[in-house]
Amino acid sequence: MLRKSIWTALSLLLAATLLLTACGPKEAPAPVEEPAATEAPAAATEAPAPAPAEEITIRWRTRPDNQAEIDVYQKASDAIDAKLEGIKLVYEPGGSESSSYQDVLKTEIAAGTAPDVFWIPGTDIADFASRGLILNLNDLAAATEGFSVDDFYPAPMAHLTHNLETGAEGANSGALWGLPRDVSTFVLYLNLDLINEAGAPDPRQLAAEGKWDWEAFKDVATKVRALGPDVYGYGANAWWGPYGVWMNAAGGGFYNADRTACGLDSEGSIAGLAFQRDLYVGDNPVAVPYGEDSEPPFMAGRVAMFQNGRWATPGVRANANFNWDAVELPKGPSGHMGNWLFWGAYVINANTQHPEEAWKLLQELTTAETQGMISELGTNIPSRVSDEAINAFLTFTPPDNNQAFINGLMDMPTAEGPLWAGSWPEFVAVMDPAIASLMTGKTTIDEFKASICAEANKAFK
């Protein structure tokens, strides 16, 4: 009887304590160990102050690609946490690009468990804003002394200030959906050993002389391709970014001029696609077959020019066992390289209980100091327009030719754009398979041109 009572009491105690523990506050995260480096920002080295009783907890999330990025974001979070009085920050690293970051985030939003502040890619801004999932920060920004949207690159800010009702953009549009975390552009990562072996001219030299155009690009690619059946002149992964630049560089693009209808069948777009198709399935194909992941063969030293963004730099630094550098994209018939200005933004959950505190965090996450800390990884170009930030970025070598990224920024890049007049996911779901068919030779340019916009225009409202 006694044993039964003891066990009953113990079981009830356990159940009750489990319940109460689940109700209790989480343990404060252990402070991140500081590296031995002396240049660590001062704020990060200070021991966190004891937490006041009435602290407001703000959860925030961004999309890291590896543990090194997670550590840096955690370090930034701790530094901001120490700076913001009355706010306790909880950094939650989201899944990587290949781990369905957006899918998980949207599911959490639907369930009401999403963080207060989170990062989303530029293309998703319209979808999130028009569904009412993120806060319009215009009033908070207007009440903030010293804040100006002009401190950031104008192209992302044009989208981030898009007014859903009036269509106005800019500082006085009445809308502000978030602040850009960073920007990036495409470059061609070069395997200099392969290029030398093929006797092809150095693309960096050609770019410096103003001779780096499509013809020169194809010449280098063709010479390298002649080295063997398993050596390729060019490689890029199969998504809208790489194929979009060829259209942009030929004067075309995904949409018409006011972004209200499909522009994939325009003269410029078709010219760009025709040039790119020739690289894959022309008489003398020079590229890694379309759809194949180009990164492994590039890392294995079999691709001369690998098109990718700044985010690929850490991987190339870590894995390339050959002489490598970067060069800007070649200029197309339009006289420009047609580069993208990739960006993503920190936004505030529309259901946050603490919009003002979340806004403070948003500003802190985009200060020059925080962006500088994160830029040290080499993955990001700061989103603030500042010579100081760019100069700091240029020092993070290799690659030696960091200027290639900056040149991409300066040559009228097209901002990675949300589709305010339609649904970007629906549009890309039509465009991507059609272009895959085109690049693998399954359909011809004429067939593509005849049908693509009839289907793609259904993605517009």
Place this chain on the structure above:
Amino acid sequence: MAKPEIDNRTHFLLRLAFVWHIALTIGLLGGIVPLWQAGKMAVWLRLLLTIVMLTGGLASTLAAIFIRRGEHRGRVISLVINYLGFLFCFLGTLHVLGVFLGIDALAETFPRGIPYLGGIFAGYLVSAFGDRYENFPKRQQAFRRAGKIIMGIFGLLFLLAIRTLPGLLALIKRYNSLPPYLLTAGAILFGVMVWVLWRKDSANALKANNAHEEMLNGLLFLSPNLLGFLLFFAAPLLLSFYFSFTNYDATTKVSDWVGLKNYISLLNLTIAPLSSPAQPATEVLNTKIYDELTRITLFGRGFIIGAQDKLFWIALRNTVVFCLLAVPLSVIPALLLANLLNSKLPGMKFFRAIYFLPSVAAVVGVALIWQWLYNAAVGYINYSIVSVINFINNIFGFAIADPQIRWLSDTRTALLAVVIMSAWQWIGFDTVLFLAGMQNISKEIYEAATVDGASKWAQFTKITIPLLAPTTFFVVTTAIINALQLFEQVYVLINTEPPGGPANSTISLVLYLYVKGFQRFQQGYASAVAWVLFVVIFSVTLLQYRRQRGGTYA
């Protein structure tokens, strides 16, 4: 039967139960009207609550009537209602207090208390040790007291270590609005009424017999599983059926009734004659509604088939093709392999384990490895093909060209790559099932066949295969169901954005459902896809079942 004697207390409690059920009936039925007048609430939720309140109200009325009549079924109904009500209010209280979101805190702080649980156990052992001294009461008492003190101290340390006090304070602080108070009061009321009706005196008063008690005990033990099934399987299933008639979007909470629109959009096809094989679709189809799905030639004349939702039909075709290839490719080798492994050669258990390994491995890990193997430029499969071709060319002087198969990026081979990987992974599991089936076949039959001069092949085809019919039915049916639910293999192995590339050549029905439901948040439409898939799977399984009963497998 003699009327049971009822004491005053029981009489009072049963009257209380009667009054409670009358009040509950009024509350539930009367609450339906305000429910429909309430402000923002999804229609499906209103409907669901209405059904629950109506059923609960009517059941409560019956409970009141039968309790009044002194019939035992009144007790049964009352216990069921009050038990469910108690669970609803108790779990609802935990929910509004945010307990279910505190799992992280539990995981972080609870382990700190585990060593102290060891101390409590030690105290218990000390206490139990006293039982050895039954003839020395003082010593026995001392041990028991010492054990209790140890348990008390460690219990206290345990509570401190797992931060019970802050938890308790946090819990109290969360009682800051009406819902937690209402739900807690509800839990207490329902709990009390369960106790009222569960009492032995109440049971006797309502003429309970042993069979009644056993039934109630059985229901109580069954309830966790039954409620779990109803809440987490049956209810979502029915809800998804309802959602398939709406434009439900979980992020915006929009859920308007659209009737059969989702199903019509999914299944809407058109066919039009072509004046020439190359005639553009824009000339013959209403491209505002339809996209070109395919072109066919019938009786020498070309036709174009258009679909309102082209991707659905492509996904259906891919799923069926995958099923037709992957099922025989996994089942037939598995049957042969099981036959090989069904021998008593040394080391056979090792081989059985080896062949079963791929089935145990996670699909994600397997897919990532195959992704590397399939890489067209640096993958081992193409490397092996090239090596073999070079070997043959060198030895025989042939000039066979390297086929340069682009496994994952060519629309002609991508689905095949998924088939190969899936079949490879499924073979082990099917083999084990066949092996189990074969080991159930009586040895005497084979011995008799051997005496009659039957060859090994004849034994396999005339004895093994027919007698394996039930196993084959199970293996084939589950393999088909698995194949029709193709998802992870494509999602991880192909890993394109949008999923199902290249050029939609690997998109499956479940993947399409995922894209619609979790990437575009068209949950209503995705539910319709799910129900069409259900109909497909159900039809195929029914057909299999009929064939099996008809003796095809026997």
